[in-house]
Amino acid sequence: MTDKPLSGRKAQAARNDKLILEAAHEVFVNDPEAPIAEVAKRAGVGISALYRRYPSKEDLLRKLAGDGLRRYMELAREAVESEAEPWEAFRTFMRAVVVADTPSITVRLAGTFTPSPDMFQAAMEGDALNKAMLARFKSAGVLREDVENGDLQMVTESVSSITIGDAERTREARLRILELHLQALRAPGAAPLPGSPVTDEEMGARWIPKGVKE
Template sequence: MATAAIGRDDAVIRAAREVFAEHGMSAPITEVAQRAGVGVASIYRRYPSKNELVEQVRIAAFRLVIAEAEAARAEEGDPWRALSRFMHRCMREGSGIGTVLPQLEQRYAFSAEFRGLQQQVAELIEVLVEDAQRAGELRSDVDWTDILLLFKHLNPSLPTSESRRAELRTRYLGLVLEGLRSEGAALRGPAPGAAEWRALCDNRAE
């Protein structure tokens, strides 16, 4: 894909993430096109339905999570610093990770690409968590699913700029990281299982 086309595609994904998070699936594609600075027809040529566009927003987030997890493990010698860096980078301004998007139709079937990346995300985060737990730095009752669902809790839709939202995410992530330390009091309730996490990730009831 040419550089200009990639840039337009990235702009559409960013715009779609913002519009659907703000207005749900009822939002018109014209709003996405306006924010992205492209024509409506060009969006429909690339993404024939809103469901497919929302899936691509999630795929873009998966790819970023994977890149950040791989970089954190490769470049940080300390497992706690690797986990902390990973979470901070995923919450940085403009990342879009954790953005709460609308539910898709129950009959919508996610692509093989989506499912493959979803599984890769789970495996990489599990490794980061296990590394930090083996080092005695992360509490033993935290599961990899907890880390991923924290992204949703830390990135609510707020009526302010993305810059300010990113500042607030960083602030509250600092509090969360202190609670993840190994000496913390026992957590109440069980961690999400893999099936529950997948359903929540898909924005569907299990």
């Protein structure tokens, strides 16, 4: 059974929403303090059309971050269920996360808005997926034993902070640097890692809005 095509107005609304979210990613990853009007301008839609869909900047940020989290979870689930050779499955996952640019949302937007309860629930599900993924690749002997979820998060966030030239050059540079990190992540590892990994609690604390005490 195929989905029915959207009517004229609904199709236009769907196109506008796609344009708004793409523009919001570009605008807010570059400058989290940018006004919502800048998103409408970048998307080429009227400010009234944007406000009909997202009544406030916080609503738009929650949608953007929520979509990024769901995309990350899709990629993690694919990695857990992949029938590919384990190292290639892990490498494919890490590359896909960098290409999807979901870590940029965390780096730039964490702490700038109040996450919804649904986002916290999704984050818990994501943690479970991460643990399953780490267990799979460690048991397969391809991922070094002293690597934890926080390490992978820091690697992808670090790589996603790279901006060189245009979008294509940035993508090329990010994947090159990621490959260097991947060689360090592969078992058995040249030497033990110093210190302790970033914990789930430390990563979660970043999403508490700035100025709000726990």
